[in-house]
Amino acid sequence: MNSNGSRRRDVTVADVAKAAQVSKAQAARALGNYGAVSDDVRERVLAAAEELAYRPNELARSMNTGKSHTIGVVVGDIENPHFGLATRGITDTAKKDGFNVILINTDEDTAAEVDAVRVLLDKRVDGLIVAPASSVETHHLQRVHDSGRPLVLLDRKAGQLEVETMAVDMAGISYESTRYLLQAGHRRIAFISTLRTESPYRPGMLLDSSQIADRLDGMQQAFQERELPFPEDLVRLNAGDAESIRRITRDVLLRPDQATAIVASDGLIALSVVEAIQELGLAIPSDVSFLMYDDFAWTRLTSPPLTVIAQPVYNMGVAAAKALIRQIEGLPRLAPAPKFTATLVRRGSVGTQPIASHLAPISCDNQGTPAQIRDSGHA
Template identity: 50%
Template structure:
C-alpha cells in the first residue's frame, strides 16, 4: 500500500511576516487591505505571500474587519449583454485585489433591488456596485452608505446622493443620432427603452441621471436645432418584458402615421424591435430605419448591419471596480478610463418613404 503523504500545513500570517522580515501586525494590514503600510513593507509581504502560497482565512478576515472578500453587484437585467460585459470588467479588476463577485439580478424592480442590497450587506460584502432602477427612491442605498459600506453607482446616477458614479458621456453621440436621422429626412422617430416610469413620457420629464435621459435629450436637441418638435408619444418606456416591448412596437408601427425610424436603448431591446419589424414584413432601411445602442458582434453580422452607438462597456465595469477598490483602501491608479460613446454608421439608416413628412428647411 502506498504511504499517504501528510497534508501540507497552510502558511499563516505569522509565516508570511517571518519570511518578509516584518511584524505580524504589518503583514496582517498588508494582506488584509486595511490600515497603513509603506510601499516597501507591502512589496515584501506580497512577495513572501506568493512564495509561501499564502491563502487568507476569509472567515477570520470577515470577523476582524466586518467584511468579506466579496463584492456585491446589483443589476437590472443580466440577460442584457450590456450588464454581462460590464460584469466581466468588474470581475477581472477585483480578482487581482483578492475579491470575488456576488451577482444579483432585480428585473429593474425597486423592491427586489432593496432586498438584494439588504441581503448582500448581511453577507458582509466588502462593497457594492449598483445600477439603480430609481433615481428618487434610494433609502436602501443611503442606509448602506450611512452604515459605512462602500457603494459605487454604475450606468445611472442619483441626484443629491454623494456616491461615486461611473457613467458614459452620451451628449455628443446622442446628438449625432438625432442629426443623422433628421438629415435623412425622418421626423417620426421612435425611442424604446426598458427604463421604468410611472407615466407616459412628456417633454421635460425627469428621467434622472440615466443614459436614457441623455439619449432622449440628444434627439430633442437635434429637433430644436432643425426647428421642429419631437412628438413625445414616440418615446416608449417600461419595455421590461416581451409583451411590453411588443405593445410599444405596436404603438409605434401600427398607428396611422407610424414611426419611420426607431432608436433602441440597448441590444436586447434592439433584438425585440427587429423581431417585431420582421413580423410586419417591413424592410430595413427601405420601410423603417433602426439605430441601436451598444455594439455587439451580431449587430454587424445581420443584414443590413445596424447603425449603433458603441460604448466602452467593459471599461465601464473596470472603472466601477477601480472606484470601489479605492474606497476600500486599495492602491488603484487615480486616472479614470475615458468613457465616451461613439456613433458607428452602417446600413440600417436610409431615407423614409416619399410620403413621410420632411423637416422644414430654414
C-alpha cells in the same frame, strides 16, 4: 448509514497545527500570512494544510481582519448583454487584485435593490458597485455612502449622491445620433425603452433613470435645434417583455402617422423590434430605419448590419472595480476621473426618408395583421 454522520468534518486550524507539530497560534499566522513566523514553520504548516485539504473559514477571517475580500455587485438585468459585459470587466479586475464578486440581479426593481444591498452588507462585502434601478429613490445608497462603506455607481447616476460614477454622457451621443436621423430626412422617430412609468411620456416629466432622461434630452435638443416638433407620441416606455416590445413596434409602424425610424434603448429590445419588423414583412432600411444602443457581435451579422451607439461597457466595469478597490485600500480617487465616450457606428440600417412624404399606411385586419404591405414591393 446516516449520511450526516458519515459526512467529513471540516478541517480546522487546530488540525493543521497538530499535523505540522506547531502551536495553533503559529499555524494561524502562517495560514493568514501575518505576524512573525519562521520559514521552517510556514513550510510545515502549508504542507500540512495541503495534505489535509484545509480551507479557511472566510467569515471568521473577515471578522478578525475586517476584510472579506469580496465585492458586491448589483445590476438591473443580467440577461441584458450590456450588464453581462460590464460584470465581466468587474470580475476580471477584481480577480487580479484578489477579490471575489457576489452578483445580485434586481430586475430593475428598487425594492429588490434595497434588499440586495442589505444582503450584501450582511455578508460583510468590502464595497459595493451598483447600477441604480432608480435615479430618484436613492436613500438606501445614501445610507451606504454616509456609513463610509466604499460605493461606486455603474452606468447611471443616483440623484445628487456624490460618489464615483462610471457612465457615458448619454445626452451628447443621443443628440449626435438624432441629428444623423434628422439629416437623413426622418421626422417621426420612435424611442423604445423598458423604463417603467405610471403615465405616458411627456417632455419634462421626472424619470427614474438618468440614462433614459439624458437620452430623451439629447433627442429633444436635436429637434429644437432644427425647430422641429418632437414626436413625444412615439416615445414608448414600459416595454416590459418581448411580446410588449413587438406590440409597441407594430403600433408605431401601423399608426396613420407612423414612425419612419426606431431607436431601441438596448440590445434585448433591439432583438424584439427587429423580429416585429420582419413579422410585418418590412425591410430595414427601405421601409423603416433602425438604430440601437450597444454594439454586439450579432449586430454585424444581420442584413444589413445595424447602426449602433457603441459604449465602452467592459472598460466601464474595469474602471468601476478599480475605483472601488482604491476606496477599499484607502487610496484617493484618480484625478482626473475616468471619462467614457460612446460612438455612433454608421452601418446599413439607416436610410434616407423624403422629408415631404411618408410611406403609405399599412392596412390591417381586425387582429392587427397586415393585409397589405407598404408601397415598397415587399410581400
